Amino acid sequence: AQKVTQAQTEISVVEKEDVTLDCVYETRDTTYYLFWYKQPPSGELVFLIRRNSFDEQNEISGRYSWNFQKSTSSFNFTITASQVVDSAVYFCALSEAWTGNQFYFGTGTSLTVIP
């Protein structure tokens, strides 16, 4: 079973539109961490955010915001006023305390922002 599901494989938006990338996770652990990474065409993984399971407060960082809802096991990521530089593949990841410290990545969502 997939621990992290990113149902959207590809999304295209026009510049300045808002876009939400979905992430649904599955775990039996009560202590876990959720992450979002950006992978631009150059290939590196750029850390965006880390959230622990005890902190459901939503977070905003500039044009980025994250909505963590334990009731639906979701950790969605919204980009407001998208820009061409936001074009990348975005990965959601889960780390569980009881399985050690490996990351489980979703399959990624490829975002294209059209100018």
Added chain:
Amino acid sequence: EPEVTQTPSHQVTQMGQEVILRCVPISNHLYFYWYRQILGQKVEFLVSFYNNEISEKSEIFDDQFSVERPDGSNFTLKIRSTKLEDSAMYFCASSPRDSYNEQFFGPGTRLTVL
């Protein structure tokens, strides 16, 4: 700001050859990891390493793979006899003592097996 570095950025090898991918984790980190990403697919965990031994490994990490921390700074991944399907991007990551769930990733090494 300290960062994880990896060399080479791109390695091309012939099938059956041995390759060693090198990583220099952040200096005060204690946990080290390798991940693999086949082109167009998700990032997959290979192995974690702590206190000079493997702490966890995935099914992908078979006898063809080995890891080593030969000195105080380097962390290497060796593939003994490469196969075509080993072609992928390999990411190294490291974590500090107090926050092993916070992993810092290197830029990756793209391995191409011909």
